[in-house]
Amino acid sequence: MFNVISNELLAENLHKMVISAPRVARARKPGQFVIVRLAPGEERIPLTIGDADAQAGTITLFIQAIGASTQKIVATPAGGALRDVAGPLGKETHIANWGRVACVGGGVGTAVLFPLVKALAGAGNRITTIIGGRSSRYIILADELAPLSERLLVTTEDGTLGSTGFVTGPLQEMLADPERAPQAVFAVGPVPMMKAVAELTRPHGIETVVSLNPIMIDGTGMCGGCRVQIGGATKFACVDGPEFDAHLVDFDGLSDRLSSYRKEEAARHAATGC
Ligand code: FES
Numbered sequence: 001m002f003n004v005i006s007n008e009l010l011a012e013n014l015h016k017m018v019i020s021a022p023r024v025a026r027a028r029k030p031g032q033f034v035i036v037r038l039a040p041g042e043e044r045i046p047l048t049i050g051d052a053d054a055q056a057g058t059i060t061l062f063i064q065a066i067g068a069s070t071q072k073i074v075a076t077p078a079g080g081a082l083r084d085v086a087g088p089l090g091k092e093t094h095i096a097n098w099g100r101v102a103c104v105g106g107g108v109g110t111a112v113l114f115p116l117v118k119a120l121a122g123a124g125n126r127i128t129t130i131i132g133g134r135s136s137r138y139i140i141l142a143d144e145l146a147p148l149s150e151r152l153l154v155t156t157e158d159g160t161l162g163s164t165g166f167v168t169g170p171l172q173e174m175l176a177d178p179e180r181a182p183q184a185v186f187a188v189g190p191v192p193m194m195k196a197v198a199e200l201t202r203p204h205g206i207e208t209v210v211s212l213n214p215i216m217i218d219g220t221g222m223c224g225g226c227r228v229q230i231g232g233a234t235k236f237a238c239v240d241g242p243e244f245d246a247h248l249v250d251f252d253g254l255s256d257r258l259s260s261y262r263k264e265e266a267a268r269h270a271a272t273g274c
Pocket residue numbers: 215216217218219220221222223224225226227236237238239
C-alpha cells in the first residue's frame with residue numbers, strides 16, 4: 001500500500017497528491033510516470049510524476065479528476081492509501097543546455113510540464129514558460145513555475161488572466177523575433193495545442209518535444225494500447241516515450257485513438273453520473 005501524505009485541490013477537478021513511494025522517489029527522472037490503481041480490480045491510471053523528494057521518499061502527482069477512476073483516486077484523503085503505484089515508467093527527458101528554451105503548457109498539461117521546466121532550469125537554460133487555459137480557474141502552478149523561468153506568460157481564452165487567446169500567440173511572437181527565438185521548445189497539453197505548436201516551429205527547424213497522452217493499460221509495452229505513429233513507425237508511448245519529436249508525430253491518428261471510447265464514456269456518464 002502507498003500512503004497518501006497530502007491531498008490538495010489546486011483548481012477545478014485538479015488535485016495535488018503527495019504519496020509515500022520511496023523506491024519510485026529515488027529512481028524517478030524528469031518525464032517519467034507511474035501507473036496508479038486505487039484497489040484490486042480498479043482501472044490502472046497513468047500519471048506523470050510531477051515532482052519527487054528522494055529524502056522524504058515521496059512523489060507528487062497532479063491528477064485531473066475527469067472519469068470515475070480518477071474521481072475515486074482524488075477522493076482518497078491524507079492518511080488513506082492507494083493499492084498500487086507502479087514505476088517509474090517511460091523514458092526520461094533528454095535534458096541539455098540549449099540556451100533559450102520555450103516551455104508551453106495547456107490546461108493540466110502544465111502539471112506534466114513542471115518537472116521538465118525544473119530540469120531544464122537546473123541545466124542552465126533560460127526559459128520562457130507559456131501556460132494557458134480556458135479561464136483563470138484552469139491556470140495552475142504559476143507560482144511554482146515563475147521562479148524557474150526567465151519569463152512566465154499566461155493566456156486565457158476568456159481573458160480572465162494574462163493575455164486573451166491561446167498559448168500559441170506568445171510563442172508565435174517569440175519565433176518572429178530573432179532576439180527571443182528559442183533553440184528548443186517543449187509542449188504539453190491537448191492534442192490540438194501540441195499539433196499547433198509543432199506546425200509553428202516546423203518552418204523554423206526548431207527542435208520541438210511533446211509529451212503524448214494516449215490510452216495506456218499495462219504501461220510495459222505489452223498491450224499495444226498506447227501505440228502512436230512517429231515518423232511513419234509504430235511506437236509505444238509507455239516504453240518509447242512519452243516524449244517524442246513533435247515534427248514526426250501523427251497527431252490526427254492520436255486524436256482518433258483518444259476518441260475511440262467516447263460513446264462508452266458518455267453512456268457510463270449517463271448511467272452513473274461520473
Ligand atoms: Fe500497453 Fe503501452 S500501455 S503497450
